[in-house]
Amino acid sequence: MLPPFMRLNEEIYKQFKSKTGQIAVLIDPEKTHELSVLKRIVEKSAFANVDYFFVGGSTVMRKDFQNTIAILKSLTEIPVVMFPGDFQQLSRDADALLYLSLLSGRNPEYLIGQHVKSAKEVLQLNIEVIPTAYILIDGGTQSSVAYVSQTSPIPKNNSSIALNTAIAGILKGNKVLYFDAGSGAKNSVDSSLIKEVKEHLEAVTIVGGGVRTLEQIQELEKVGTNVIVVGNKIEEDIDFLLDVQNYKQTN
Numbered sequence: 710m711l712p713p714f715m716r717l718n719e720e721i722y723k724q725f726k727s728k729t730g731q732i733a734v735l736i737d738p739e740k741t742h743e744l745s746v747l748k749r750i751v752e753k754s755a756f757a758n759v760d761y762f763f764v765g766g767s768t769v770m771r772k773d774f775q776n777t778i779a780i781l782k783s784l785t786e787i788p789v790v791m792f793p794g795d796f797q798q799l800s801r802d803a804d805a806l807l808y809l810s811l812l813s814g815r816n817p818e819y820l821i822g823q824h825v826k827s828a829k830e831v832l833q834l835n836i837e838v839i840p841t842a843y844i845l846i847d848g849g850t851q852s853s854v855a856y857v858s859q860t861s862p863i864p865k866n867n868s869s870i871a872l873n874t875a876i877a878g879i880l881k882g883n884k885v886l887y888f889d890a891g892s893g894a895k896n897s898v899d900s901s902l903i904k905e906v907k908e909h910l911e912a913v914t915i916v917g918g919g920v921r922t923l924e925q926i927q928e929l930e931k932v933g934t935n936v937i938v939v940g941n942k943i944e945e946d947i948d949f950l951l952d953v954q955n956y957k958q959t960n
């Protein structure tokens with residue numbers, strides 16, 4: 710028998726693939742789980758034509774994670790995608806799960822351990838599962854993900870390791886490449902890396918970490934990034950979504 714998610718029609722994956730320059734707002738349920746705050750974010754995101762909500766964090770309790778997703782689903786039609794920091798961060802209310810393997814690291818716990826611990830639960834969620842090569846690139850500050858996973862990111866100036874990791878990720882069957890400079894990164898992922906990756910692979914690309922300006926979004930869109938993730942900037946300044954609205958209208 711096929712696992713249930715294989716019978717689903719890859720709706721979110723197809724949507725990722727369909728366009729470049731899509732925007733995902735990252736909600737970290739550890740900081741943002743109150744109805745009133747989520748309501749404000751949802752309203753402004755809908756106005757800005759945001760494409761997805763990603764939900765996750767490096768240290769989130771299951772209860773906050775599941776409540777946050779349930780609230781988002783009750784407020785909006787914008788797809789809600791799980792971006793889990795660990796195997797506790799699962800909910801059956803979401804639209805899809807980024808099934809992350811932390812390929813930039815060499816910690817077996819984040820390559821297979823977390824997956825084994827949650828395998829049956831994931832199968833029973835009966836939602837779209839998107840195998841994702843998760844690749845950390847040095848963003849100039851130690852990121853929570855690097856700390857929590859006890860791994861080192863790929864050095865920023867070594868595009869050859871990053872490219873080879875991406876190729877290996879696709880050869881291993883991942884369908885999406887997520888390059889992350891880490892939450893609150895000083896330097897976001899260089900568009901030149903994405904350009905190089907796109908010259909070798911047709912894969913869907915997601916980029917996040919330290920994206921705080923429309924110029925960065927535009928640069929990343931220009932080289933073919935499918936989804937650009939913005940977290941901290943919106944936590945600090947929700948009106949950045951007005952700029953996003955402007956950007957979306959003119960691009």
Ligand SMILES: CC(C)=CCC/C(C)=C/CC/C(C)=C/CC/C(C)=C/COP(=O)(O)OP(=O)(O)O
Nearest residue numbers: 765766767793794795796809819823824853892
């Ligand atoms: C198999 C399942 C269910 C999960 C996989 C779990 C794995 C392998 C995760 C990869 C490593 C990891 C810890 C990813 C975290 C991704 C994430 C949600 C980052 C957001 O970081 P923040 O939590 O916003 O950072 P701050 O704590 O600085 O806010």
Ligand SMILES: O=P(O)(O)OC[C@@H](O)CO
Nearest residue numbers: 892893917918919940941
């Ligand atoms: O919070 P920021 O810096 O936007 O980072 C987003 C995300 O990709 C981190 O995992």
Ligand SMILES: [Mg+2]
Nearest residue numbers: 737766892940
């Ligand atoms: Mg965060």
